[in-house]
Amino acid sequence: MIYFLINNNYHFYDLELLIKDSEFECALIQVPHTLAIVTENPRYSKIYNFEYFYKGFLSLFNFKKISKIHKQVDIEIKVHKEDVLFVYSDYEILNQYIIAKFKKAGCKVYILEDGLATALVYNLTTKPLPFKQRLELLIFRYLLGYSYTEMVFENENYYPVINDQYVDGVCFYLETKIKRNIPIYYLKNNTKRLEHLQDNVAVFLNQDTYLFDQSEESYFEDLQLIFSQISKNFSKIIFKFHPRETEEKKKQIKLALNNYVNIEYIENKIAVEDLIRSINPKYAISYYSSSLKNLFFLGVEPVFIYHLLPSISNNEFSIILTKYLTNLNYTFLNSFEELSPKYNTNLSMVAVTNQLKDLI
DSSP, X not given: OEEEEEEEHHHHHHHHHHTTTOOSOEEEEEEEEEOOOOOOOTTEEEEEEOOOOOSXXXXXXXXXXXXXXXXXXXXXXXXXXXXXXXXXXXXXXXXXXXXXHHHHTTOEEEEEOOTHHHHHHTTOOXXXXXXXXXXXXXXXXXXXXXXXXXXXXXXXXXXXXXXXXGOSEEEESSOOOXXXXXXXXXXXXXXXXXXXXXXXXXXXXXXXXXXXXXXHHHHHHHHHHHHHHHHHHOXXXXXXXXXXXXXXXXXXXXXXXXXXXXXXXXXXXXXXXXXXXXXXXXXXXXSSOHHHHHHHTTTOEEEEOGGGOTTTTTSHXXXXXXXXXXXXXXXXXXXXXXXXXXXXXXXXXXXXXXXXXXXX
């Protein structure tokens, strides 16, 4: 049996493309974060659903609930040595429990690319942790039995990852270098590229950088800087809020951009891929959203702007991302004035040597 472990709607979207023409028997494991839960689907002979429990430090002390979830996983999933597990993220902690279950049974385990997040997190390294995170790691390892968990971080962002020995390979769609000691495989991306894209229309994918990477004041200053330039170069800009943003924050952002009449706001949580298909813009603009890379496969030009904003351009993530994009021969904007219907990022596909079936 080939098992696929997903956490959000993008994972399911990518998975459906990945297995579209395959004939092997599949099972679907869901640990939902932002996922429309699948209850029935003829493509999967078995479908599992488990609640994630890690919601911050205090959630680790709900031992009864965690034990109940672990027991549910062990009872429902019967693993055999010939099974294979594909998972999009090892920094969801319950995913690690499931990965370890398969690996201890002698199964192969592969990580599938989770947009830019995989390339970024897999280039972070372990280093001395602050007290709270050291304590958290001790709880993972010695109270919850996650002996295989390690912790990497950048600024205030901490990621529990599984020991490299539990993973047989990580799969990417574009050429990628990582610091983790895991073999890399390149897979063909089966996304159908869009035609007749509108070069005078752009989508802006907002990110809640004011929660993690900069102050609210600098966020709104940057927002004014960005739109004072790009609003001149496109007849329409579709502004998509981040799924985490509150109604109050949306109101503040709209008020800040009130002078720009060519902005159309997307209030719902429609998948960005579906949004792109409905409006066919040539450009998608964001700070460093993982979705930009995914949209490239649809034929959209992914425009990163983090490097033009001093308040967020020098953190560790930005430095790693710059190295990654440079390795792909990405053409960076030198200024916002360059962002016009003539701009081309020059990204290209990698020569693919592996199909999913080659890893099974």
